[in-house]
């Protein structure tokens with residue numbers, strides 16, 4: 001079936017979808033729209049890569065001591081410029097900014113984002129993405145406390161995956177919708193309410209860290225690797241893209257379990273991934289699609305944040321596997 005025939009099957013554009021969501025405030029819809037507009041601009045840069053001179057190192061580092069790629073910096077600036085222009089946005093927080101950035105005093109919403117997730121894949125043409133979380137701002141002059149809300153309080157969240165196809169995945173807390181970027185630069189709705197199956201036989205973990213894992217993770221992965229001869233009684237396959245956003249999309253489309261556990265490389269760190277702009281927004285998408293997300297002990301979305309750049313252990317995906325990991329952690 002070609003694109004025209006597909007369009008005739010009443011597939012709606014992202015704009016039509018957003019306008020139809022009148023259960024949410026117009027100001028929130030407008031905020032979501034600004035994030036998506038910024039992602040379209042990021043997508044244009046990602047797509048051209050070396051032709052636009054945007055690959056390679058920026059030569060700078062972020063607050064977390066990570067080297068920034070040129071595209072990390074470009075994507076961050078595109079989002080900041082777009083969001084500052086929107087009167088509904090009170091402030092933003094980004095992986096690439098030390099502190100929050102105040103936007104418009106009268107704004108009611110806060111946007112938190114990882115401008116580009118999967119930085120190690122930028123220069124090698126493997127899927128990367130922008131992850132975003134939107135919170136409602138409480139009254140008072142803007143301070144860090146306004147941002148430190150539990151994941152369950154997010155009012156919208158999602159990601160744009162710059163992959164083989166560019167897809168926008170959005171939840172407004174009434175399920176999940178997936179939109180695919182067409183050849184005219186328009187997002188068209190392509191999946192409504194995908195469901196993550198409860199059971200799976202596919203897992204994702206960076207196995208090069210095995211010697212640093214804690215006992216419950218060693219035990220869990222041991223069970224999976226034992227396959228049909230072990231306690232789980234079935235064979236498992238493994239995938240590791242090294243872009244969490246791409247792993248989550250695979251899990252959204254066909255199930256699976258993803259782990260980035262706490263390990264002993266740096267015992268002072270609770271994990272590698274960040275709660276506010278990686279785990280929470282992707283967690284809301286996963287939960288809205290029937291999956292689960294935990295820090296191996298409790299529901300991710302019920303963790304009270306203590307810092308904008310707080311790190312967490314992450315286990316997410318098909319419910320049966322996430323529950324097994326939690327069980328092994330006692």
Ligand SMILES: O=P(O)(O)OC[C@H]1O[C@](O)(COP(=O)(O)O)[C@@H](O)[C@@H]1O
Pocket residue numbers: 066095114116117118119120206242243244245260
């Ligand atoms: O290189 P590692 O340790 O496997 O880590 C990969 C993980 O790091 C991340 O790239 C972290 O995100 P950033 O690229 O935004 O820093 C995740 O997307 C991914 O799952």
Ligand SMILES: [Mg+2]
Pocket residue numbers: 114116117118278
């Ligand atoms: Mg990231």
Ligand SMILES: [Mg+2]
Pocket residue numbers: 072095114115116117118119
């Ligand atoms: Mg990043």
